[in-house]
Amino acid sequence: MDAIGVVFQFGPFAVTSTVVTTWGVMLTLGVFSWFATRRLAVDPGPLQAALEGAVSAIEEAIRGFLPQHVELVLPFVATLWIYVLVANLTGLIPGLHSPTGDLSVTAGLAILVFFSVHWFGLRGEGFVNYLRHYLSPTPIMAPFHIISEISRTVALAVRLFGNIMSLEMAALLVLVVAGPLVPVPLLMLHIVEALVQAYIFGMLALVYISGGIQSQQIVRGKKGAGRE
């Protein structure tokens, strides 16, 4: 668990390698997307077909949870998915560490998810209706709702961080114990784990957001049924 290297000093702020790698990932993704979408055709080439496949797969996954709000949450969840995936895989490039192996990055992503749950929930239903679901089924449950919001945010951050950090560390330990080229099978496991963790992070974010949007709808549905 060596400390994260400081690349350069910017006034009182030390810019770590995590931040620089994240900038690199952002730049790569942005430039790649810009060039990939310059010449869109009705009859797509291989690159465009692959990108369309990825986007429609994400759209399909969101439609499974939130059939009415696909356009609303697609940009956020797809960004999370793609960023976490690329950031996880960055660790395979020699000399680079995964930005997601740093607790600050995963905590930042988890806090984004935490706020977006409330943001999408408020936008869907309005202030009073959204806050009311904290008092359901009884006001006694309100503290437990709040504890679960905080603990699941912490769990989201620690899960991604722990997985990626432990994989890198395991590969490093095997390298120290057994010598070069032995950790290659572990790095193959890293590819699988990077995919699975990115999928799970985005999926859990989607589940939490859809919970925030749908919770009041369930409450309202019950009330509507009671009135009839």
Added chain:
Amino acid sequence: MNDMTWFTTLSTLGAVLGIAIGVTCPALAMGKAISQALDALARQPEAEKSIMRALFIGLAMIESLAIYVLVIVLIILFRNPLLAYLVK
């Protein structure tokens, strides 16, 4: 044995026991979840999508328990805050 030897021995022992127990229990839970999911899949192959989704989310929840253990063990091994009382 002096204090430092005791400290290293016991914290290593605690870390190894902690990770052993803390990985075994989530492994049992995961095995149970997967076997139940396969059972459900064999009964209702058409519900594969929702079963797999629930299974993945459940496995992620269980796995995070093992990750908590790993993080605590790494803190004990590398950044033990109680070491400050011993080394003045």
